[in-house]
Amino acid sequence: MLRILQQxxxxxxxxxxxKSSEAFEVMGAxxxxxxxxxxxxxxAIRLVDAGSCNGCELExxxxxxxxxxxxxxxVHFTASPRFADMLLVTGPVSINMKTALxxxxxxxxxxxxxxxMGDCAANxxxxxxxxxxxxxxxxxxxxxxxxxxxxPPTPTDLIQAILALLNAT
Amino acid sequence: MTALSNTWFAERLxxxxxxxxxxxxxxxxxxxxxxIRRLDWADAAEEAKRLEMRFVAVWAALAGRHDDAKTLxxxxxxxxxxxxxxxxxxxLQEDNPEVLxxxxxxxxxxxxxxxxxxxxxxxxxxxxxxxxxxxxxxWKADAHPLLDDFDGHSPMQPDAGRAQVDYDYVSCESESxxxxxxGPVHAGIIEPGHFRFLAVGEKILNMEERLGYVHxxxxxxxxxxxxxxxxxxxxxxxxxxxxxxxxxxxQACEYAADVMTSKRCDYIRGILCERERIANHIGDxxxxxxxxxxxxxxVQCSRLREDMARLxxxxxxxxxxxxxxxxxxxxxxxxxxxxxxLIQQTRDIAVEVEHLRAIYADTASIQQRVIGAGIVGVxxxxxxxxxxxxxxxxxxxxxxxxxxxxxPYDELDIAIPKGExxxxxxxxxxxxxxxxxxxxxxxxxxxxxxxxxxxTDWVAPEAGVSGFAAxxxxxxxxxxWVRFGTDGLIDRYxxxxxxxxxxxxxxxxxxxxxxxxxxxxxxxxxCSYSGHDV
Ligand code: SF4
Numbered sequence: 001m002l003r004i005l006q007q008x009x010x011x012x013x014x015x016x017x018x019k020s021s022e023a024f025e026v027m028g029a030x031x032x033x034x035x036x037x038x039x040x041x042x043x044a045i046r047l048v049d050a051g052s053c054n055g056c057e058l059e060x061x062x063x064x065x066x067x068x069x070x071x072x073x074x075v076h077f078t079a080s081p082r083f084a085d086m087l088l089v090t091g092p093v094s095i096n097m098k099t100a101l102x103x104x105x106x107x108x109x110x111x112x113x114x115x116x117m118g119d120c121a122a123n124x125x126x127x128x129x130x131x132x133x134x135x136x137x138x139x140x141x142x143x144x145x146x147x148x149x150x151x152p153p154t155p156t157d158l159i160q161a162i163l164a165l166l167n168a169t
Numbered sequence: 170m171t172a173l174s175n176t177w178f179a180e181r182l183x184x185x186x187x188x189x190x191x192x193x194x195x196x197x198x199x200x201x202x203x204x205i206r207r208l209d210w211a212d213a214a215e216e217a218k219r220l221e222m223r224f225v226a227v228w229a230a231l232a233g234r235h236d237d238a239k240t241l242x243x244x245x246x247x248x249x250x251x252x253x254x255x256x257x258x259x260x261l262q263e264d265n266p267e268v269l270x271x272x273x274x275x276x277x278x279x280x281x282x283x284x285x286x287x288x289x290x291x292x293x294x295x296x297x298x299x300x301x302x303x304x305x306x307x308w309k310a311d312a313h314p315l316l317d318d319f320d321g322h323s324p325m326q327p328d329a330g331r332a333q334v335d336y337d338y339v340s341c342e343s344e345s346x347x348x349x350x351x352g353p354v355h356a357g358i359i360e361p362g363h364f365r366f367l368a369v370g371e372k373i374l375n376m377e378e379r380l381g382y383v384h385x386x387x388x389x390x391x392x393x394x395x396x397x398x399x400x401x402x403x404x405x406x407x408x409x410x411x412x413x414x415x416x417x418x419x420q421a422c423e424y425a426a427d428v429m430t431s432k433r434c435d436y437i438r439g440i441l442c443e444r445e446r447i448a449n450h451i452g453d454x455x456x457x458x459x460x461x462x463x464x465x466x467x468v469q470c471s472r473l474r475e476d477m478a479r480l481x482x483x484x485x486x487x488x489x490x491x492x493x494x495x496x497x498x499x500x501x502x503x504x505x506x507x508x509x510x511l512i513q514q515t516r517d518i519a520v521e522v523e524h525l526r527a528i529y530a531d532t533a534s535i536q537q538r539v540i541g542a543g544i545v546g547v548x549x550x551x552x553x554x555x556x557x558x559x560x561x562x563x564x565x566x567x568x569x570x571x572x573x574x575x576x577p578y579d580e581l582d583i584a585i586p587k588g589e590x591x592x593x594x595x596x597x598x599x600x601x602x603x604x605x606x607x608x609x610x611x612x613x614x615x616x617x618x619x620x621x622x623x624x625t626d627w628v629a630p631e632a633g634v635s636g637f638a639a640x641x642x643x644x645x646x647x648x649x650w651v652r653f654g655t656d657g658l659i660d661r662y663x664x665x666x667x668x669x670x671x672x673x674x675x676x677x678x679x680x681x682x683x684x685x686x687x688x689x690x691x692x693x694x695x696c697s698y699s700g701h702d703v
Contacts, residue, residue, distance in 0.1 A: 003528050004465050014472065049360050051383045053699045055408025055489055060358050061452070062478065062488075065471035079356035095325055096305045096382045096702075097361060100353045126405050130322040132314055133386030152408070154488065
């Protein structure tokens with residue numbers, strides 16, 4: 001136990017301001033306000049991997065690490081669509097995941113936000129739309145409110161996209 | 170590269186009365202492809218088993234440029250620790266493509282055979298399990314995507330009449346057994362797949378996997394791509410193994426085209442692959458501990474992983490090392506300054522991981538959860554042919570860095586951990602050992618980085634030529650087979666991610682395990698869904 005405490009105090013707090021630009025700091029503050037106002041201080045996100053290569057998932061995990069600590073803005077990932085405010089979708093929608101994606105979307109209470117993450121979610125990316133196994137991009141299957149590009153988008157891109165989407169709502 | 174052809178298995182087959190013919194248009198010669206008669210198919214597998222060869226894969230392909238126009242071929246590959254890989258193939262009958270199952274000899278073949286059945290409509294005789302696999306219930310009965318007359322370019326329309334059909338899961342009549350369906354959408358931030366548990370009280374009686382949800386038609390989509398376009402796709406077969414899959418694809422192409430990479434390129438590829446191994450092991454160790462509520466480790470490990478991702482971005486242009494290989498080379502050279510940074514960070518991380526490992530070993534609450542959980546016995550591991558750290562934790566140490574000893578590993582000091590206990594704690598132990606061993610190799614490579622160019626000219630081979638490669642990615646051996654068509658375009662690509670085999674181990678490991686331990690055991694395997702479903 002002592003060693004655990006030692007390690008924790010040795011590393012200290014490593015959480016970073018998102019970007020040194022002042023505009024971003026303002027945005028971070030706005031996000032917190034937006035979440036407080038619209039979502040009582042907590043934004044619950046449900047992730048659906050609709051066919052990703054799992055690269056996008058790695059960056060979502062990274063957004064939760066101590067450097068980015070997405071939870072400090074009140075954002076957390078939930079296990080059930082039933083209490084999710086936002087659906088985060090990665091990957092092109094495979095024909096074998098289409099139904100599951102639709103069911104998850106339907107299971108969410110309204111109003112609901114959908115963020116399509118990554119080039120695949122945006123336009124099927126490297127896998128292409130001209131592919132028998134791909135039903136389409138996320139917007140071809142369910143209504144999408146915002147898209148964040150990248151293969152995969154970095155944790156900073158992801159956090160910024162969530163902020164931007166909330167600020168726009 | 171050995172130019173001598175490897176005739177060992179052909180001779181053994183000959184002793185057994187099985188005639189085989191060496192195919193000139195397949196490379197490399199030390200991993201030959203032999204054509205045998207169809208009626209010898211299952212006997213050849215039996216003979217491989219008798220010779221204690223490891224099963225690598227079974228797949229199919231339509232005839233290439235040099236083959237009989239309309240014939241479908243069935244392929245299989247085996248590996249021997251001393252005599253390396255060998256491929257066998259046999260032509261199937263044109264009007265009735267049918268071949269005997271080999272899963273009687275190698276159980277790991279049965280899902281791949283089901284895949285052949287789905288993709289080509291080949292009927293596999295005497296199969297223990299004939300249910301479709303990647304072909305989910307809503308597909309039309311006559312949809313066989315890898316046949317020539319299938320339209321691979323527009324989204325497949327479902328068969329409306331089959332929308333409500335369910336997969337025929339293993340079930341149990343007993344009143345005291347209850348079912349728990351999980352997925353395809355899982356609770357955490359992970360890939361989709363379905364698990365069907367049969368449980369008695371707290372314990373799992375049987376767990377059945379249903380995969381294929383993230384099938385992306387990669388084999389079909391490869392057809393007609395240029396090799397460099399194909400390389401990009403290969404790098405996204407499983408995002409966490411981008412280097413591993415790119416390397417397997419590139420090496421298969423380079424063997425086919427007889428392109429020799431430079432020493433400096435080999436070393437940089439080695440550095441990339443070992444860094445990918447370390448990053449994933451660190452991330453997984455944290456995640457395993459997190460599943461047992463030891464969040465401290467998770468926070469510390471994800472910090473280290475992030476440090477690695479940032480340096481990867483600075484040196485190689487991508488946090489997850491995507492797009493870092495080219496055909497015949499690597500995309501980024503390593504400057505002297507970058508070299509020092511990589512050495513320094515690799516050292517620091519190795520030290521930090523050892524420190525965390527001591528804390529992990531001393532924390533009774535985590536030890537109690539991992540010791541003895543999710544065991545796969547040594548015999549079972551060998552029977553299935555489990556790969557990578559999963560195999561090595563159960564005494565099955567197949568490692569292509571030693572068996573194939575492709576460059577740069579022929580010049581490095583590799584230490585392979587070998588466990589016997591086969592549980593979560595052993596798999597974690599193997600990963601800790603591998604982090605240490607990979608760190609040493611990375612530093613060895615960086616300190617001895619050969620001078621010279623990082624790129625050899627790439628010229629695609631003529632139509633009909635194929636190449637095979639086996640690369641030890643962080644999860645274990647990736648087997649890749651590429652055949653070229655006209656104009657240097659890819660005409661067939663088959664890849665077997667180690668997960669295809671290791672998923673079978675998970676089903677065994679969770680028998681009689683309490684249901685709440687499933688996530689922990691699952692994490693310790695961490696098989697790829699995307700790599701499996703392709
Ligand atoms: S956008 Fe890139 S990283 Fe994300 S799922 Fe697609 S291929 Fe993978």
